[in-house]
Amino acid sequence: MTMESYKTLEIVRKNSDSSVFHLIINRPSHLNALSLDFFIEFPKALSSLDQNQDVSVIILSGAGKHFCSGIDLTSLSSISTQSSSGNDRGRSSEQLRRKIKSMQAAITAIEQCRKPVIAAIHGACIGGGVDLVTACDIRYCSEDAFFSIKEVDLAIVADLGTLQRLPSIVGYANAMELALTARRFSGGEAKELGLVSRVFGSKSDLDNGVITIAEGIGGKSPLAVTGTKAVLLRSREVSVEQGLDYVATWNSAMLISNDLNEAVSAQLAKRKPRFAKL
Structure with missing residues (x-):
């Protein structure tokens, strides 16, 4: 059963008797890169699920081969161009700050949602994808998952929450090393670091396992x-x-x-x- 319609997302209730709902990043042809539309739609979708009495647990996942490949580079270029187009440096900087704060708020909406949000991660989880999962309440991944805090390779400082949330999850030293090197690390290492609670053998195992866990939580008070x-x-x-x-x-x-x-x-x-x- 499919719920409201969005450009970048899909809300699905796979079982009409279940209180577990799926919030799916739905841009598989773009490797689920986060566009400007995503940052408008995502908090709206979370709010609708939070207010829906039929929802007790939300599973966040990605359509296609990857969870999320990060910020859409076209959107990043658009933000940069818009912010540098004016003659007044002060006003351009203030405009850019407002845009960043708005995008930050879209990620923080996960924490503001009363219902638990579980990340089910497969394939790539890069840049903005890491921002998303560090804001989630529980994280699981499949064996093929890989992660990278990629922002320094794009000559920017990660600004949507990873640098604030990751240290309390994996420790300060580990967060510093991962953020400065931008290196790719596996689902197995993510488990060792504490970023994910469990690694499943396949995408199918991940989907089934996370639904079972979510249903268990959904049955509680x-x-x-x-x-x-x-x-x-x-x-x-x-x-x-x-x-x-x-x-x-x-x-x-x-x-x-x-x-x-x-x-x-x-x-x-x-x-x-x-x-x-x-």
Whole structure:
């Protein structure tokens, strides 16, 4: 079942009984390079999924042979040309800054989405593709996947989130080495670094495995799942004491719920819990 129509994306619900929805980067003829249209459509698509009560988990993947080959070079050239076309350097720079901030916000929309977003990565995950997956909540890849933080080879500083998010995932030293060398690294190395949680033997195994994992998460309390995501994201920015205070405040508002009663009843009755939609 296909949902709304986009130029660069496709939203698919493969099973009408499932709360797992697929958000697919859909420019296979361009190796799923991220165009300017993508940065407009992507946050809109995420928002629509976030507000859809039928959605509990989102799987982000790429159509065709690759996950994402990075920023579309035509779009990059267009941004550069537009920003340098004026006579006023100050105004041109301010315009470029607004464009960068807008593109950053499109990636950050993954974190702002209440529902967990799982990246299923196959083939190339380069440049902007790494920006995308580092913002995701969980990452898996197939054995054929390869990665590169490619921006320095294009004479630019990666500015859509990789340099901010990757160090907390793989460690500062590893992030520095990968970003400065722009070298290609495999799915196996990505697993060793902690960038992905698991490497599947093939694209088919990846698809099936990630759906199984997503369905498992989708069967849990939506209040607990969205709360866990929110608290973990918050914990990156605060001390342990502040994080504990934040989760205490969160749970004081959310803990006493029908979901808690249902979870306890299901445990006692040795049955699967049935939670209301969020």
